[in-house]
Amino acid sequence: MKFIKSIIPLILAILVTIGWDNSWGTIPPFGKLLSPYHGFWINAEMAGSEEMSEEELNIPGLLKPVKIVYDEMAIPHIFAENDHDLFLAQGYVTAKDRLWQMEFQTHFAGGRISEIVGEKGLASDQFQRRMGSVYGAEQSFDGMKQDPQAKVALEAYSDGINAYIASLSERELPLEYKLLNYKPEPWTPIKSALFLKNMSFVLASGTDDLKMTNILRQYGREVAEDLFPNYPFEESPIIPSGTPVDFKPVPIPAAPKDFIGLGSAMQTPEKDPNIGSNNWAVSGNKTVSGMPILANDPHLTLSLPSIWYQVQLVAPGVNVYGSTMPGTPNVITGFNKNIAWGVTNVGSDVLDWYQVKFKDASKLEYWHDGQWKKTKLRIETFKIKGKKDFVDTVFFTHHGPVVYLSHEKAFKTNIPVGHALRWIAHEKSQELTTFYRLNRAKNYTDYAEALRYFSAPAQNFVFASNEGDIALWVNGKFPLKSKLQGKYLMDGTDAAADWKGFIPQAHNPHVKNPARGFVSSANQFSTDPSYPYYLGWQYAPSERGRRINERLSAMQKVTIDSLRGLQNDNFNIRARKLLPLLMRSVKSNNQALGVLKGWNLLNAPESIGATIFETWVLNLQAALWDDEFAADEKVPMNRPAIDRMIHLIEHEANARWWDNVKTKGQKETMDQIISASFQATVDTLVKHHGPMGPAWAWYKHKQTGVRHLIPGMDALSRLNIPIGGGGSIVNAATTKTGPSWRFIVELSKTGNPKAYGVYPGGQSGNPGSVHYDDLIDTWAKGELRPLLFLESANQSSSRIRKSITLSN
Amino acid sequence: MQSNTIRIIILIIVGALAGLYLPWYAMGIQAGVLAYLLKFPVKNSFSIGFISGLLLWGGSAWWLNFSNPSALPVRMATLLPLQGNVALLYVVTGLIGGILLGFWTMAGARLRQN
Numbered sequence: 016m017k018f019i020k021s022i023i024p025l026i027l028a029i030l031v032t033i034g035w036d037n038s039w040g041t042i043p044p045f046g047k048l049l050s051p052y053h054g055f056w057i058n059a060e061m062a063g064s065e066e067m068s069e070e071e072l073n074i075p076g077l078l079k080p081v082k083i084v085y086d087e088m089a090i091p092h093i094f095a096e097n098d099h100d101l102f103l104a105q106g107y108v109t110a111k112d113r114l115w116q117m118e119f120q121t122h123f124a125g126g127r128i129s130e131i132v133g134e135k136g137l138a139s140d141q142f143q144r145r146m147g148s149v150y151g152a153e154q155s156f157d158g159m160k161q162d163p164q165a166k167v168a169l170e171a172y173s174d175g176i177n178a179y180i181a182s183l184s185e186r187e188l189p190l191e192y193k194l195l196n197y198k199p200e201p202w203t204p205i206k207s208a209l210f211l212k213n214m215s216f217v218l219a220s221g222t223d224d225l226k227m228t229n230i231l232r233q234y235g236r237e238v239a240e241d242l243f244p245n246y247p248f249e250e251s252p253i254i255p256s257g258t259p260v261d262f263k264p265v266p267i268p269a270a271p272k273d274f275i276g277l278g279s280a281m282q283t284p285e286k287d288p289n290i291g292s293n294n295w296a297v298s299g300n301k302t303v304s305g306m307p308i309l310a311n312d313p314h315l316t317l318s319l320p321s322i323w324y325q326v327q328l329v330a331p332g333v334n335v336y337g338s339t340m341p342g343t344p345n346v347i348t349g350f351n352k353n354i355a356w357g358v359t360n361v362g363s364d365v366l367d368w369y370q371v372k373f374k375d376a377s378k379l380e381y382w383h384d385g386q387w388k389k390t391k392l393r394i395e396t397f398k399i400k401g402k403k404d405f406v407d408t409v410f411f412t413h414h415g416p417v418v419y420l421s422h423e424k425a426f427k428t429n430i431p432v433g434h435a436l437r438w439i440a441h442e443k444s445q446e447l448t449t450f451y452r453l454n455r456a457k458n459y460t461d462y463a464e465a466l467r468y469f470s471a472p473a474q475n476f477v478f479a480s481n482e483g484d485i486a487l488w489v490n491g492k493f494p495l496k497s498k499l500q501g502k503y504l505m506d507g508t509d510a511a512a513d514w515k516g517f518i519p520q521a522h523n524p525h526v527k528n529p530a531r532g533f534v535s536s537a538n539q540f541s542t543d544p545s546y547p548y549y550l551g552w553q554y555a556p557s558e559r560g561r562r563i564n565e566r567l568s569a570m571q572k573v574t575i576d577s578l579r580g581l582q583n584d585n586f587n588i589r590a591r592k593l594l595p596l597l598m599r600s601v602k603s604n605n606q607a608l609g610v611l612k613g614w615n616l617l618n619a620p621e622s623i624g625a626t627i628f629e630t631w632v633l634n635l636q637a638a639l640w641d642d643e644f645a646a647d648e649k650v651p652m653n654r655p656a657i658d659r660m661i662h663l664i665e666h667e668a669n670a671r672w673w674d675n676v677k678t679k680g681q682k683e684t685m686d687q688i689i690s691a692s693f694q695a696t697v698d699t700l701v702k703h704h705g706p707m708g709p710a711w712a713w714y715k716h717k718q719t720g721v722r723h724l725i726p727g728m729d730a731l732s733r734l735n736i737p738i739g740g741g742g743s744i745v746n747a748a749t750t751k752t753g754p755s756w757r758f759i760v761e762l763s764k765t766g767n768p769k770a771y772g773v774y775p776g777g778q779s780g781n782p783g784s785v786h787y788d789d790l791i792d793t794w795a796k797g798e799l800r801p802l803l804f805l806e807s808a809n810q811s812s813s814r815i816r817k818s819i820t821l822s823n
Numbered sequence: 824m825q826s827n828t829i830r831i832i833i834l835i836i837v838g839a840l841a842g843l844y845l846p847w848y849a850m851g852i853q854a855g856v857l858a859y860l861l862k863f864p865v866k867n868s869f870s871i872g873f874i875s876g877l878l879l880w881g882g883s884a885w886w887l888n889f890s891n892p893s894a895l896p897v898r899m900a901t902l903l904p905l906q907g908n909v910a911l912l913y914v915v916t917g918l919i920g921g922i923l924l925g926f927w928t929m930a931g932a933r934l935r936q937n
Binding site: 025027036047049051052053054185190728784785787 | 839842843846847848850851852855880883884886887888891892893894895896898899901902904915916919920922923926927929930932933934936
């Protein structure tokens with residue numbers, strides 16, 4: 016008894032220790048996390064001093080010493096004596112600032128989140144792998160390794176990351192590892208391929224085929240084609256109309272038989288991302304300096320740590336500056352002494368679904384081209400934190416994986432069940448070779464050669480050189496299709512519906528030095544309908560592209576600063592057309608209507624007119640379409656595009672769609688629907704923000720935020736940022752997406768390009784560093800920072816704060 | 824003859840050394856070992872450990888943020904959630920240290936008395 020009594024405190028002490036050493040559900044390990052000697056307290060980083068500091072580090076694997084200098088924004092400038100050391104150092108410094116992000120994003124891409132968060136991550140993980148993310152990365156990794164330079168880059172980059180991981184003690188781990196209570200694993204080169212494949216997931220996995228088939232089944236082909244036209248009423252295509260075609264097109268395959276698939280029904284909610292980008296290059300005859308200026312702002316989900324990481328890479332044969340993506344070697348968008356390049360996404364249709372007919376429940380054979388063919392099986396094993404492994408079998412037809420079997424529930428509403436996926440992201444590819452060559456390109460010929468290696472996600476590569484050239488290639492691997500092939504779900508038994516090869520790369524849409532003196536892209540249609548091949552029926556709305564082209568046509572004496580103004584342009588070109596049309600229908604003396612009448616059509620941060628207009632458009636779309644196109648949540652459909660709605664208001668006031676079919680015995684008119692949606696708009700805004708006043712300011716309503724990668728981590732996010740713009744605005748800042756990296760470069764004959772840039776975040780991924788989010792305010796104000804482009808490691812600059820020498 | 828003040832000082836100094844070189848829970852275990860070896864009285868043993876832990880953890884946290892200020896404590900005080908109140912975060916940190924050292928000190932003293 017006495018013994019038991021005396022060991023009770025010991026048992027309590029042990030229980031407390033074990034309890035606080037482990038995480039319980041979402042509760043972090045309090046002991047480890049709060050210990051001032053092990054926990055988050057020591058992740059606080061000293062704010063940089065003005066004093067120059069020097070450091071030497073031993074890194075195994077280096078062939079020669081590497082010098083790295085950091086500027087006042089904590090951007091590393093790496094000077095190496097060979098490619099191998101350059102990429103090893105790039106891996107090392109990127110991991111030093113972004114290790115957790117690199118690993119988390121590749122875990123996500125590889126369908127391994129449940130290893131960190133447990134069972135709740137499984138549905139997302141299974142979706143990733145069923146879509147073939149790991150399969151695609153393996154294919155692409157095979158392709159990349161065939162280029163010896165890319166192989167060196169991948170392996171050295173990986174070695175650099177691992178050198179950093181090996182140098183970390185447990186107490187030095189990045190904050191997120193401490194919060195989620197796990198440790199980094201060694202990096203492998205295939206993770207870089209996974210990261211690049213994930214960009215296809217982000218940018219080229221949009222698919223409306225299922226929703227379009229549901230519309231086809233409900234309303235027939237005529238309505239589907241009328242409401243979902245294959246070219247917008249208003250467009251300003253990327254390749255200007257009339258650009259001569261400099262190739263002889265290959266024959267277009269015959270169209271498959273008309274097919275009306277089964278469609279399907281699902282219930283899970285899904286959000287449409289608002290992702291797009293802008294880029295342009297202005298020729299020297301329109302600029303004050305006489306040299307071309309190039310600008311780019313890719314729009315992605317705004318996140319912390321930032322999706323981009325700036326770096327300057329210098330070695331024999333290369334001196335390039337720009338943004339990299341943590342997880343892959345090379346600069347992705349940037350400039351060197353001679354050229355500059357940037358990217359925006361191409362919204363072509365590179366993902367199709369084939370309805371599969373299996374022979375029996377074993378699913379070992381499927382019907383295609385008049386015979387039973389064998390499926391291939393791929394086993395995926397999921398490690399789940401705190402649970403037994405989960406083993407999943409994925410069935411592949413020759414098209415690709417059957418993402419969900421017909422009895423399963425899909426992870427997203429736009430994914431059909433019982434269909435095989437044909438997707439460009441599953442092809443063997445060599446994207447790294449493109450970036451390696453672009454980093455070293457000296458002129459248009461080098462640029463065009465570099466693009467030949469790029470498959471997916473297809474990008475509009477804008478280009479400018481100090482020889483005076485500007486150009487734009489809509490570039491990637493595009494399936495050779497018959498017109499509209501893959502707009503709807505396709506018949507997996509019909510061989511005529513298969514993809515029949517690819518458009519020759521040299522036939523991809525392109526333009527060099529057009530007469531108008533500029534090239535540009537903003538995710539709109541690549542070409543007008545005269546282009547000989549079919550790329551897709553639906554692209555991003557044309558507003559940003561039309562506004563950019565309108566401004567660039569009008570602008571003369573262009574400077575870096577005037578282009579900075581264009582990147583931050585808040586003009587609402589949609590409202591210019593739509594608002595007067597809407598006003599015709601509203602008879603009211605409402606105060607809100609008065610504000611709209613006086614509105615200057617700018618989505619400025621403080622604008623109240625912008626809040627009313629944008630909310631009205633949303634309400635009107637819902638009032639017009641949702642009775643017919645969102646009637647049954649088990650049969651998801653698309654709404655017709657805004658462009659189609661504007662056409663309806665302008666020319667089809669008596670269309671059947673104006674009537675609300677849910678009100679029996681009543682027939683609504685266009686004017687009634689527009690008026691009612693205006694009243695609903697005012698009511699909603701009053702309900703959310705109170706009576707009209709400063710609380711209705713556009714930025715307060717829109718709530719642009721840069722959020723930490725872990726969902727719900729508001730404490731590590733920046734919310735309610737005062738920035739204007741919107742999805743159809745050149746300054747494309749929405750609630751969760753926006754310009755993720757803005758940069759402008761003016762080239763120079765003497766090899767001294769002037770460059771400016773900013774992104775909504777900072778170089779460091781550590782929430783305890785001043786460089787975690789130090790650029791967000793600059794970004795929100797629409798300002799840019801001058802970028803430091805150094806000639807050599809020994810060049811002196813007042814902006815250099817720290818120097819590190821790495822040696823073996 | 825040890826006074827409680829001296830016991831507390833010993834626990835804090837050895838605790839800090841354990842914290843610097845060993846895993847976090849070594850700060851608790853050292854208190855148990857010292858209480859056993861130095862024959863801490865059972866009476867007040869929890870309080871002695873608790874005060875040591877409170878001062879060691881809360882004080883070290885305060886010192887770290889004082890000598891190297893950053894936005895991190897505010898962010899963590901928002902996350903945990905303590906409404907972004909860093910003073911409260913020192914207290915919570917101190918309480919965790921206090922309870923840890925308190926139990927271990929009591930455990931060591933009890934075992935010795937047995």
